[in-house]
Amino acid sequence: MTCEQARWFSETFAQLVRNVGQAVLGKDEVVRLVLTAMLAPGHVLLEDAPGTGKTSLARATAATVQGSSTRIQFTPDLLPSDVTGVTIYEQSTRTFEFHQGPVFANFVLADEINRASPKTQSAMLEVMEEGRVTVDGISHEVADPFMVIATQNPLEHAGTYRLPEAQLDRFLMKLSLGFPDHASSMQILAGAALRDRSSRLGPRIALHAVSDMTRLAETVHVDPAVLAYVSRLMEETRLAPEVRAGVSIRGALGLVRAVKVWAAANGRHFVTPDDVKHLAGHVWLHRFVLESEAEFDGVTAQAIMTRILREVAAPQARQQVA
Template sequence: MSMTPEQARWFAETFDKLVQSVGQAVLGKNEVVRLVLTAMMAPGHVLLEDAPGTGKTSLARSIAATVQGTSTRIQFTPDLLPSDVTGVTIYDQNTKSFEFHKGPVFANVVLADEINRASPKTQSAMLEVMEEGRVTVDGVTHEVGNPFMVIATQNPIEQAGTYRLPEAQLDRFLMKTSIGYPDHASAVQILQGSALRDRSKQLTPRISLQAVNDMTQLASTVHVDPAVLEYVSRLMEETRLAPEVRVGVSIRGALALMRAVKVWAAVNGRHYVIPDDVKALVEPVWLHRFVLDPEAEFAGTTAKSVMTKILSEVAPPQARQQSA
């Protein structure tokens, strides 16, 4: 059953309330907040590439507080072990049995700070949880939170002593974006409230975790016209044919985009997807999935310039058919 216009309006109104709530703690970054909340309801995970001190921790905590969820922060370092992320089984001499002690990954919103500083083994453990939504320790499976979203960060400036995420692992992030520095007015407002070290503590829940799951399920019923599916497929194929690209977007990337644009349509109060939804999200969802040809990259070609060229060459559908 497809989403109705009334449900689309309710979705948009509820989503705006969430954005406004998070915006009280993360000032002047409503567009980034909208993207991250869209990823949560897609559902998927987000990679933030930002310099330190731009509010990444505040973003994670604020989202968790707004949806009445839990949040944790994992500081990734070269000596971090997989068990430090997932948890460990310990023998209790009093009960004569093994007990599982949950790791910080058991939360609704997990901030994986500077994920590229951990060893590949620890990165793989984290990314496995992201993909499966559960942890298996000593043959016993433990489900993590639901909803469950990882906001991973990496510092684009300081690369010494880091382990670059392989392209196959980058592909597991629904979106890649950045918060960036606040504008002048927001910076002044932040300085005026400098006594508040954590603005997220002042937020009150707007909806429950179950309501988030309901919104996720509702967004999946947004109507997508076959012409839009054809458009996305053609864009995907062009990323593979572009001479500047060694590896283009996979079918997993196309599926990720479809999940995201359905949410984005509902966010904008529509029960159907239009080509503009695809154009709005194709960069944060697809650019980190490109593997550019080394010579083209050396010549100054970027994934964004390639995607811009493809969007200009592939004509979007002019007509659509709404769901009945």
């Protein structure tokens, strides 16, 4: 990536952030993280209390890109075929035809994903990782680009099914919106007549441009010292005594892809150790599996990640060549 390309990337990224920010007020940092995941590319899990704007953020992100979007309301009686699609025998043609499910879209909003049974949740695993669905032994490619934005409520656990670690690992980031600040709350209340702000958003970028930005972000320079820093952090998550299972190589690869996009979004054609520090928690915390004794003692993944970032020395800054 050249300096000129980095400036174009940063300006385009800022336009996307402003567009989504019209629907999700006062949450520019979370919006930037979601868009970073989109361009990495990867999927996002939004975990927060009801009424914080999780669905609005997902809809606004989809509306910003000129592509198709679907919404799946996960319930205990939802079947895997309700997500992926089903093969039906057509008597008129005497052939079996595949009828696509809602997962065949550029943006899939999986609302309250933890309310579906584990069998239905597992139907999302293949499509999230490989971008295809296999039904009756036949693979069907989904749209490109493809992104799943899932939501779940951490407060009410009655009738819910905890996402298994294998599925959590498919999400590039796990984010939380939180409640808006006072100024944003006043602005939201003043526009109470507008129930869905995302419905007024228009696309700011075409689908092919998303793919172009993704390929461009892949050319961001990552110094071998920064890669070694990521590898060292990954190893430390596995060696921590409170952690039963640390970050996988998939998680490390996801972090590298994410920091490349983050650097380009900030107008740089190279990654710095600060980029890694800023995104490590968002990309890795949901991948930690803590020992039961540590959880009982109140140890959190955030505390472990903070300690690792403090103890592992970051590579020294060096002069970057344009």
